[in-house]
Amino acid sequence: xxELELIAELRDLLGAHSPRxxxxxxxxxxVVQGRAYAVTSVDTMVEGVHFRSGELSPAEIGHxxxxxxxxxxxAMGAEAGEAYLALGxxxxxxxxLLRGLVRGAGALAREYDVTIAGGDLTSAPSLxxxxxxxxxxxxxxxxxxxxxxxxxxxxxxxxSLGGSGxxxxxxxARTSLHGSGAVVADAAIVQGAVNAELAAGLRRRYATPAPRxxxxxxxxxxxxxxxxxxxxxxxxxxxxxxxxSGCALELSPAAxxxxxxxxxxxxxxxxxxxxxxxxxxxxYELCFxxxxxxxxxxxxxxxxxxxxxxxxxxIGKVVSGEPSEVxxxxxxxxxxxxxxxx
Amino acid sequence: xxELELIAELRDLLGAHSPRxxxxxxxxxxVVQGRAYAVTSVDTMVEGVHFRSGELSPAEIGHxxxxxxxxxxxAMGAEAGEAYLALGxxxxxxxxLLRGLVRGAGALAREYDVTIAGGDLTSAPSLxxxxxxxxxxxxxxxxxxxxxxxxxxxxxxxxSLGGSGxxxxxxxARTSLHGSGAVVADAAIVQGAVNAELAAGLRRRYATPAPRxxxxxxxxxxxxxxxxxxxxxxxxxxxxxxxxSGCALELSPAAxxxxxxxxxxxxxxxxxxxxxxxxxxxxYELCFxxxxxxxxxxxxxxxxxxxxxxxxxxIGKVVSGEPSEVxxxxxxxxxxxxxxxx
Numbered sequence: 001x002x003e004l005e006l007i008a009e010l011r012d013l014l015g016a017h018s019p020r021x022x023x024x025x026x027x028x029x030x031v032v033q034g035r036a037y038a039v040t041s042v043d044t045m046v047e048g049v050h051f052r053s054g055e056l057s058p059a060e061i062g063h064x065x066x067x068x069x070x071x072x073x074x075a076m077g078a079e080a081g082e083a084y085l086a087l088g089x090x091x092x093x094x095x096x097l098l099r100g101l102v103r104g105a106g107a108l109a110r111e112y113d114v115t116i117a118g119g120d121l122t123s124a125p126s127l128x129x130x131x132x133x134x135x136x137x138x139x140x141x142x143x144x145x146x147x148x149x150x151x152x153x154x155x156x157x158x159x160s161l162g163g164s165g166x167x168x169x170x171x172x173a174r175t176s177l178h179g180s181g182a183v184v185a186d187a188a189i190v191q192g193a194v195n196a197e198l199a200a201g202l203r204r205r206y207a208t209p210a211p212r213x214x215x216x217x218x219x220x221x222x223x224x225x226x227x228x229x230x231x232x233x234x235x236x237x238x239x240x241x242x243x244x245s246g247c248a249l250e251l252s253p254a255a256x257x258x259x260x261x262x263x264x265x266x267x268x269x270x271x272x273x274x275x276x277x278x279x280x281x282x283x284y285e286l287c288f289x290x291x292x293x294x295x296x297x298x299x300x301x302x303x304x305x306x307x308x309x310x311x312x313x314x315i316g317k318v319v320s321g322e323p324s325e326v327x328x329x330x331x332x333x334x335x336x337x338x339x340x341x342x
Numbered sequence: 343x344x345e346l347e348l349i350a351e352l353r354d355l356l357g358a359h360s361p362r363x364x365x366x367x368x369x370x371x372x373v374v375q376g377r378a379y380a381v382t383s384v385d386t387m388v389e390g391v392h393f394r395s396g397e398l399s400p401a402e403i404g405h406x407x408x409x410x411x412x413x414x415x416x417a418m419g420a421e422a423g424e425a426y427l428a429l430g431x432x433x434x435x436x437x438x439l440l441r442g443l444v445r446g447a448g449a450l451a452r453e454y455d456v457t458i459a460g461g462d463l464t465s466a467p468s469l470x471x472x473x474x475x476x477x478x479x480x481x482x483x484x485x486x487x488x489x490x491x492x493x494x495x496x497x498x499x500x501x502s503l504g505g506s507g508x509x510x511x512x513x514x515a516r517t518s519l520h521g522s523g524a525v526v527a528d529a530a531i532v533q534g535a536v537n538a539e540l541a542a543g544l545r546r547r548y549a550t551p552a553p554r555x556x557x558x559x560x561x562x563x564x565x566x567x568x569x570x571x572x573x574x575x576x577x578x579x580x581x582x583x584x585x586x587s588g589c590a591l592e593l594s595p596a597a598x599x600x601x602x603x604x605x606x607x608x609x610x611x612x613x614x615x616x617x618x619x620x621x622x623x624x625x626y627e628l629c630f631x632x633x634x635x636x637x638x639x640x641x642x643x644x645x646x647x648x649x650x651x652x653x654x655x656x657i658g659k660v661v662s663g664e665p666s667e668v669x670x671x672x673x674x675x676x677x678x679x680x681x682x683x684x
Contacts, residue, residue, distance in 0.1 A: 022379065026586070027487045028417040028570060029383035029477070034376035037364065041371035042462040042474065044428045049465050075370040086386045086428060086472035120384040123391050126467045130428035132384065132474035135371070145369045228370060244368070 006095050007121070013099060014106045017115040021082065030118035032082055035136040039143065041072035044086075044130035053127065055171045058100025059107070060207040062129065066105040068231060069131035070112065070211035071284040075229040077144045077220020078135030080213055082117040083109060085131055088124025101129065104208075112213055142220055149226035149245035149289035153318040156298065158215050158286045158308045161234060162266070162273070163259030165280020167206030169269060170199055193268035198261035205259060209284040215308040216286055222301035223294035233281040238326045241289065248321030251328055253278060257313040278328070289318050348437050349463070355441060356448045359457040363424065372460035374424055377478040381485065383414035386472035395469065397513045400442025401449070402549040404471065408447040410573060411473035412454065412553035413626040417571040419486045419562020420477030422555055424459040425451060427473055430466025443471065446550075454555055484562055491568035491587035491631040495660040498640065500557050500628045500650045503576060504608070504615070505601030507622020509548030511611060512541055535610035540603035547601060551626040557650040558628055564643035565636035575623040580668045583631065590663030593670050595620060599655040620670070631660050 017024050023031035045065040047053055056064070066083060073080050085105065089098060098121075109116050114133070137143055169190050191199065212229070219227060226245055228237045234256070242249045253274030266276035290298050295314075302308040321327075359366050365373035387407040389395055398406070408425060415422050427447065431440060440463075451458050456475070479485055511532050533541065554571070561569060568587055570579045576598070584591045595616030608618035632640050637656075644650040663669075 022482050023485075023487060027489075028414040029381045029420065031418075031479075031482055031485060032380045032382065034378055034380045034478070036376055038374045038376045038380060038476070039371045040374065040424070040426055040460055040474075040476070042426045042428050042460055044430065044462045044464045044472075046430055046464055046466045048467060072370040076373075078371065082382070084382055084384045084474050086384050086474070088386065088388055088470060118382055118384055120386045120472065122386045122388055124388045124468075124470060125390060128430060128466060128470065130386075130462065130472050132382075132426050132428070134380070134382070136376070137373075140364050140373055143365075143373060145365060147369075 006098065010098060010102045013102045014116050015110060017117065018081070018113065021115050021117050024117060030082070030084070032117060036138045037136065037140045039073060039076050039078035039135040039137060040132065041069060042130060042132045043069035043072060044128060047127040056207050058097050059104030062101035062104030063108045063208045065129035066108050066131050067209045067211045067284060069133040070114065070213060071229040071231065073133055073135040074211050074213045074216030075227050075286060076135065077142060077216050077224070077227065078137050079217060080112055080114045080133060080135045082115050083131050083133045085116060085119035085129065087119060087121050088128040089121065090126060091123045112211070144220045144224050144227040144288070146226055146228055146241050146244035149241050149247055149318045150291070151247055151318055151320045153225055153289040153291055154295060154314055155238070155249055155251060155316040155318060156288050156290060156312045156314050157234070157257065158212055158302065158312065159283070160257045160259035160310065161230070161283050161285060162262035162277035162280050163202050163205030164209060164282040165276060166259065166262045166265040167202035167204070169265050170202055171206065190265060190268045193264040194261040202259065202261050202265070205283065209282060210307055211284055212286050212307050214305050215302055218301040218305060219286065219288055219298060222297045224288040224290050224298065227286055227288040230283045230285045230287055231281055233279045234287060235278045235326055236281070238287055239324050241287065242326055243324035245318070246323045248319050248323070248325040248327060249316055250319050251316035251326060253328055255313060255315045257310065348440065352440060352444045355444045356458050357452060359459065360455065363457050363459050367460060372424070372426070374459060378480045379478065379482045381415060381418050381420035381477040381479060382474065383411060384472060384474045385411035385414060386470060389469040398549055400439045401446030404443035404446030405450045405550045407471035408450050408473050409551045409553045409626060411475040412456065412555060413571040413573065415475055415477040416554045416558030417569050417628060418477065419484060419558050419566070419569065420479050421559060422454055422456045422475060422477045424457050425473050425475045427458060427461035427471065429461060429463050430470040431463065432468060433465050454553070486562045486566050486569040486630070488568055488570055488583050488586035491583050491589055491660045492633070493589055493660055493662045495567055495631040495633055496637060496656055497580070497591055497593060497658040497660060498630050498632060498654045498656050499572070499576070499599065500554055500644065500654065501625070502599045502601035502652065503572070503625050503627060504604035504619035504622050505544050505547030506551060506624040507618060508601065508604045508607035509544035509546070511607050512544055513548065532607060532610045535606040536603040544601065544603050544607070547625065551624065552649055553626060554628050554649050556647050557644055560643040560647060561628065561630055561640060564639045566630040566632050566640065569628055569630040572625050572627045572629055573623055575621045576629060577620045577668055578623070580629055581666050583629065584668055585666035587660070588665045590661050590665070590667040590669060591658055592661050593658035593668060595670055597655060597657045599652065
């Protein structure tokens with residue numbers, strides 16, 4: 001297949017675009033009708049660092065990369081608008097890889113009314129996808145940053161934790177692709193810890209995470225004081241709120257909402273389920289703080305939202321203390337960053 | 343040096359930001375005051391595909407990557423606003439590499455009042471930089487796409503051509519990093535073709551190209567009907583205008599404005615200087631079409647603009663014919679694409 005035909009096919013796969021997109025793919029730049037404030041974030045996933053091709057389908061890789069980027073917009077409380085893709089593909093890759101990547105990202109984009117409005121395709125030594133996502137808001141006061149937590153605020157989290165980490169463990173008997181990514185257990189033992197249905201659910205949490213865009217918007221409007229998405233693990237991400245807000249967070253591992261099957265997988269790995277949920281990242285749930293008086297409003301706002309099941313869990317509180325410190329009932333944990341947004 | 347300190351240092355290197363940037367680096371997303379229409383483009387440069395580290399300093403690599411992206415905004419006639427950087431760096435890279443990349447991009451950004459407002463830094467098997475750049479315009483009618491050329495229009499080009507390709511040839515006796523990138527001549531023979539001053543000028547054209555943002559805006563306002571930046575070589579890029587506009591372009595190699603020293607380098611490579619200028623890319627000049635009656639307005643608009651020296655060259659005309667065809671006096675040339683914007 002000629003390259004230009006493949007490009008045309010990829011455009012078709014991306015499907016329809018929002019009427020706000022005045023010029024779509026195919027020119028030097030996309031042109032989109034703006035609103036008062038643009039909210040923009042970049043998230044990159046690299047083969048061998050953030051995923052392994054053998055463990056995920058191309059469509060899952062495309063979905064996951066876009067979900068990771070959109071999750072940052074969710075954490076601001078912004079309404080998602082457009083996404084732009086920088087795609088690096090090894091020379092000689094099969095066209096089916098490209099189709100799958102674009103199909104997976106395109107399907108997720110449609111689910112959230114996001115238009116993939118432009119991008120750049122290039123050869124690269126190894127596969128990478130970088131999504132720049134743009135959300136919009138009419139009033140910047142509606143957005144929630146990391147720096148607004150105050151002593152006395154409650155700390156909440158949406159949904160459930162540890163599912164993505166457990167899903168990865170099921171795939172590979174690894175709990176992380178990062179520094180601590182050595183094989184830690186016999187794959188068969190880990191896989192035997194849960195039944196097929198639970199295993200499939202955990203795999204989905206890892207392979208096709210859902211950005212909590214509706215929950216993030218609802219939390220912002222209902223009075224969250226600070227918010228971050230859980231991409232690097234609760235311990236690391238909560239510390240970002242603590243640092244940016246100049247306070248400490250006191251969290252209770254026992255209060256963490258574990259995803260179904262996480263306890264079993266953690267035990268098979270020889271790990272404490274609570275600690276596992278704290279360390280494992282890529283759940284893309286939202287961790288947020290809220291003044292105590294807004295607690296009921298927050299719970300009400302999330303009721304019935306499909307992407308906030310099983311609702312809010314209150315996992316700790318904001319206290320004065322060393323900025324960036326996250327204390328757990330079981331002790332104190334320092335920031336262990338590996339990747340950084342600039 | 344701890345990673346967080348390095349990140350803080352990189353932020354400092356990026357310096358001040360526009361008052362339109364409400365939230366800068368350091369949160370889940372940047373927040374920027376919008377205007378009526380956002381104009382957005384993505385451009386990626388990958389080590390070994392678009393540059394070789396040994397041939398360029400880190401600051402030049404950073405400059406060049408941002409220049410390539412901003413050039414797409416120039417080709418639309420948009421006013422540049424913000425840039426977002428996805429940066430992949432091999433594990434164990436020296437901090438000085440990161441500093442240099444950011445310093446080079448930051449300096450170019452300041453020169454054009456562009457704010458680098460966010461980004462993502464990750465480990466990667468090999469170095470890559472992807473810039474998503476955002477321009478703004480109040481009236482989308484002011485923008486110029488690729489599809490507006492009409493039979494009878496004149497074809498013009500800003501500045502001079504072939505300089506970047508000649509600069510690369512001086513560096514490496516290669517004329518391209520792409521498929522045809524084999525060493526084609528003895529380095530000493532090529533380097534002996536020009537004096538030190540010309541050589542330095544050609545190297546700058548390759549290493550630190552200037553996006554023609556002011557010229558692009560002036561051309562858009564003065565009535566250009568179609569426009570593209572010359573990144574892949576005039577032959578390839580002019581064909582994009584022809585295809586998008588549904589017409590053919592008839593160009594005269596003899597009319598091409600060769601950069602000083604290009605003729606000498608091309609001869610040393612055993613190539614026809616005109617053909618060399620047509621094939622070599624990355625000059626980041628603008629190729630545009632214009633109705634004959636707007637010719638004087640275009641020439642007047644570019645007079646005195648520092649980034650349009652030595653002014654406009656009229657290199658051909660738009661004719662009816664097979665869309666995407668670019669005919670040269672010397673024959674006919676078909677599109678030879680390698681990379682694609684989506």
